[in-house]
Amino acid sequence: MHTFSMWKNKKIILAITGGIAAYKMTTLTRLLIKAGAQVQVVMSPEAHTFVTPLTLATLSKNPVLTDFQADKRSGTWNNHVELGLWADIMLIAPATANTLAKMANGLCDNLLMAVYLSARCPVFFAPAMDLDMYQHFSVKQNISKLTTHGNHLIPPAYGELASGLKGEGRLAEPEYIFKELENYWLSQNKSDFWKDKKVMLTAGPTREAIDPVRFISNHSSGKMGYAIANQLAKLGAEVHLISGPSQEVADGNIKIKQVESAQEMYLASIKIFPQCHIAILAAAVSDYTPAEKATKKIKKKSEDMHISLIKTPDIAAELGKIKKQGQCNIGFALETDNELKNAQGKLERKNFDLIVLNSLQDAGAGFGHDTNRIKIIDRKGQIQNFALKSKAEVAQDIINQIEKTYQNP
Ligand SMILES: Cc1cc2nc3c(=O)[nH]c(=O)nc-3n(C[C@H](O)[C@H](O)[C@H](O)COP(=O)(O)O)c2cc1C
Incomplete structure (x- = not known):
């Protein structure tokens, strides 16, 4: 196992939303942990339908966060502001059409959105959806609004989709996402x-x-x-x-x-x-x-x-x-x-x-x-x-x- 200096102790919020490609985030989590990063997984409630928090908590070596309240009886809650400030990078992957719309419009109806709105670090998002959804003008407009405001798009790949159709909309492969983040760290030394x-x-x-x-x-x-x-x-x-x-x-x-x-x-x-x-x-x-x-x-x-x-x-x-x-x-x-x-x-x-x-x-x-x-x-x-x-x-x-x-x- 190699720990790469640029990744060592980098703090990553991996925000997973409810798309079929959510399972691929197990591979990405492993890549990040192997490289030496600290990973905090945040999931939308819908994402639980697609991949289990238990798997992600085990791979990331950290409990997964989904709800505002950690324990309803004691009233303890997950501090989204602290999390937003803790991270060096926030990555939303897969980013559903639904979450993109919320991000573009500042909605805050779950912990993941609250963390996004509180994050001061660079935000990357990797959309994944069926090809017609991805081509829809409203999705395009939301993505364009997000990139205009400095969020980094990791574009979907062309290929076979869960629906059986072929086209653009497939989540970028975990290895590709990893490289994009790595390139970002490296480009910080820009001359x-x-x-x-x-x-x-x-x-x-x-x-x-x-x-x-x-x-x-x-x-x-x-x-x-x-x-x-x-x-x-x-x-x-x-x-x-x-x-x-x-x-x-x-x-x-x-x-x-x-x-x-x-x-x-x-x-x-x-x-x-x-x-x-x-x-x-x-x-x-x-x-x-x-x-x-x-x-x-x-x-x-x-x-x-x-x-x-x-x-x-x-x-x-x-x-x-x-x-x-x-x-x-x-x-x-x-x-x-x-x-x-x-x-x-x-x-x-x-x-x-x-x-x-x-x-x-x-x-x-x-x-x-x-x-x-x-x-x-x-x-x-x-x-x-x-x-x-x-x-x-x-x-x-x-x-x-x-x-x-x-x-x-
Ligand atoms: C089987 C199945 C697969 C889905 N895959 C996607 C997807 O790949 N991309 C997407 O944008 N929405 C997908 N959806 C719809 C989302 O799950 C739905 O919009 C949900 O509200 C998203 O919530 P979230 O953005 O808070 O995670 C899928 C729904 C189902 C039932």
């Missing part, structure tokens, strides 16, 4: 540096076609590259993301170009690079590609078969050759042996300003994980070691280092 910076970023694997149905690829998930891209977008940079196939979700402000092969990634990179201040080359680009791509599916014939491979363009090295003053290139190295020596060699050969080294030997680091442990090496040979952290935190460490290097090459 103006990124506001006028154009950054190109490559991420994910490439696919080298053998025939129309087969390809050569690697295990890269794109998680690290997307985490950096999303964080940079939040900091105000103009981000051009050139992405190989990946399941990750890019911030709405990112200009994204989807590619498949190393050659396509190379052409897209070489086109945008001259206009960029910074190039972050986080993609795991295939070094070789089949010399010939069969136009029809290759049939099984003999016992063994051979595919002749040729080198793909070395994107990082090519960009390194045309790099001008005022541009800064950052590379990544994933090594299995002689890590430091190999990474330093790569830094020189490819004319990087910084190289981020992650080791496959560290548990929790590398492909597909949500965590990473990195070292950053600069041209002066200085090596910085970082602890195992979430990829969002690692992204911020890398971003901080790039900012320093750019200003002080």
